[in-house]
Amino acid sequence: MIRNPILPGFNPDPSICRVGEDYYIATSTFEWYPGVQIHHSRDLVNWRLVRRPLERKAQLDMRGNPDSCGIWAPCLSHADGQFWLVYTDVKRYDGNFKDAHNYIVTAPSIAADWSDPVYVNSSGFDPSLFHDDDGRKWFVNMQWNHRTESYGGSPKSPAFDGILLQEWDPATKRLVGPIRNIFAGSPLGLVEGPHLFKRNGWYYLTTAEGGTGYDHAVTMARSRSIAGPYEMHPAMHLITSKDHPEAVLQRAGHGQYVETPEGEAYHTHLCGRPLAPQRRCTLGRETALQKCVWRDDWLYLADGGTVPSVEVPAPTDAARQDPPERIDYRFDQPVLPEDFQWLRMPEPERIFSLTEQPGVLRLHGRESIGSWFEQALVARRQEDHRFRAETVLAFQPDTYQQVAGLTHYYNRHKFHALVVTLHERLGRVVTIFSCPGDFPHGRMSFPVESGEAVPDGALELAAEVRDNDLQFFWRAKGEEAWRPIGPVLDAGVISDEGGRGEHGSFTGAFIGMLAFDTSGRAKPADFSRFVYQRLD
Incomplete structure (x- = not known):
């Protein structure tokens, strides 16, 4: 069938x-x-x-x-x-x-x-x-x-x-x-x-x-x-x-x-x-x-x-081959894994590289999340109502204008992002940016405000979506336990009907990696792996 x-x-x-x-x-x-x-x-x-x-x-x-x-x-x-x-x-x-x-x-x-x-x-x-x-x-x-x-x-x-x-x-x-x-x-x-x-x-x-x-x-x-x-x-x-x-x-x-x-x-x-x-x-x-x-x-x-x-009914008796429950992507080739795309940009070398740092996907921080021009966001489609995504990020920001992390993304008015940035008092932090369909202004909210201070070194970030619910997690690389961060967010807004509603937009949900640097210094962020896992 x-x-x-x-x-x-x-x-x-x-x-x-x-x-x-x-x-x-x-x-x-x-x-x-x-x-x-x-x-x-x-x-x-x-x-x-x-x-x-x-x-x-x-x-x-x-x-x-x-x-x-x-x-x-x-x-x-x-x-x-x-x-x-x-x-x-x-x-x-x-x-x-x-x-x-x-x-x-x-x-x-x-x-x-x-x-x-x-x-x-x-x-x-x-x-x-x-x-x-x-x-x-x-x-x-x-x-x-x-x-x-x-x-x-x-x-x-x-x-x-x-x-x-x-x-x-x-x-x-x-x-x-x-x-x-x-x-x-x-x-x-x-x-x-x-x-x-x-x-x-x-x-x-x-x-x-x-x-x-x-x-x-x-x-x-x-x-x-x-x-x-x-x-x-x-x-x-x-x-x-x-x-x-x-x-x-x-x-x-x-x-x-x-x-x-x-x-x-x-x-x-x-x-x-x-x-x-x-x-x-x-x-x-x-x-x-x-x-x-x-x-x-x-x-x-x-x-x-x-x-x-x-x-x-199918025209032949071919057996259906279900996709793997878990895909562990590595960035050890000079081209992106075929599941990934980016936004608008015909000159990808401006926003990412797979050769500058062997074994990682390096995103060059450009314009802000939601830009219609140079946005360093590389993602793959959400294909399941319930899934988990994980990534490993090495990123040392010098200013709060430098940001990198993991995003559940639809467009500039509909996204949630778990990001690493700098806070003047707390130092390097992990926090959440959220824009649940605020049209036409595109204003973000900050569900964990300034965020949580994190240790030096690489961090692991995760997002778990179960139908209409999204929960973010993080842990220092090498730690066993994941730490939930922030409230359960509305994953359902990352949809055609979210925000403006039916006919307001009509593309689809992605999960992926982002970086931006509104200081103009193109701070790099290095992602060494990405996992997509179907749940239940």
Whole structure:
């Protein structure tokens, strides 16, 4: 069986592509660098991260991108002997404008170096590239309307102004021909995330609707002509949990169709798994996969209805390989372990090094936690509702402006951090910084005030999350007993629904290491290991 979610933790907007016996899923990474996660599978049951293709400054520079901006909704496809990746780099979130720029990169294989980006347009986000069987290529994206009146989309949500279609000329690398608004969406509104495919002479269009929250849905339509008109699916929505609050997989929407070599039908979608009592999805938007069937040239979930299932039949009898309960990361290689990312920065040598001090990850303290430019924060996804993380830190601050430690992080308004710094009276201390969703000011609180004085030498720091609760711990290196510090904090605020609430942000929770030095002296902090352990 396929057990959902197949990609746990922050892995939204899954675009799926099959090449022979190999399946690939590309997911959004927003402000986290390098851009786009690509996972691989041979059986649809077991998936492994194999590539983050947007990895150099010429491809992606997100310095200054606000929270929840950056890389939205990539589309991965294969045609003409190469892979094509289409993506948006969003430069603004709040207000009437998005400033969403769409690009295409290509590569002969997933593992190869991907090309420099080719600019396509900026009319809206969630672009997709469809390779027709006659050799022509078509580019679709939602159209963003900064006004309050709708032109081609839903009056209910005029900013989401329908799905645009235009031909892409690969020879000249530009859009050609007329721009057509081919689909206004359903009455649910907020139409986005378009993907086209063709079967039995029909062009099928799947879109995401209802926003990224609990009304999310995959909507389906079809036409004999790629330019429309498109008729709506008899059930309107192929996948949604919006009317079923009891379903395990909530916020279901935004995905793509794929067939096995034998013609079996599947469809990806994003989802969330809320925690009681506040229904906050602390693991962000995850990737799931549903078995489908065809009836009367329409696609339906194999289990019936529209509600996604946790377990669905796999095309093979492959055994599920569960991830290890504990991963002990060492920093003894010249590259980061593949699970880790950082924020926005295309010049990572400015914020960290794995070679300056052998055997450690050295973070160079730059701008403050929450900066949109140069922030030295290296972290991995939270993939479990209950987990423990540990790290070993060597750090000797000269001023209170120099800080390093362990953080449970979502964005600049939602984080908790156990940090080492200097206090004028107490000397070197361990203390807590907390920002539980204070928007727009981003003010921190200090649950243990000045903190606790700590001895010289390396310190071990730990965070233990159990559903909605977070407890920090510390101990001097070599000590046996861990010392709890501070109160139990609200881990549930490190979620899409925390702070501003639903639609205020939509990425995911990370756990990792940080350093900053607002004196401008770039004080280094050395981390010699990092542990992530699933609990219970």
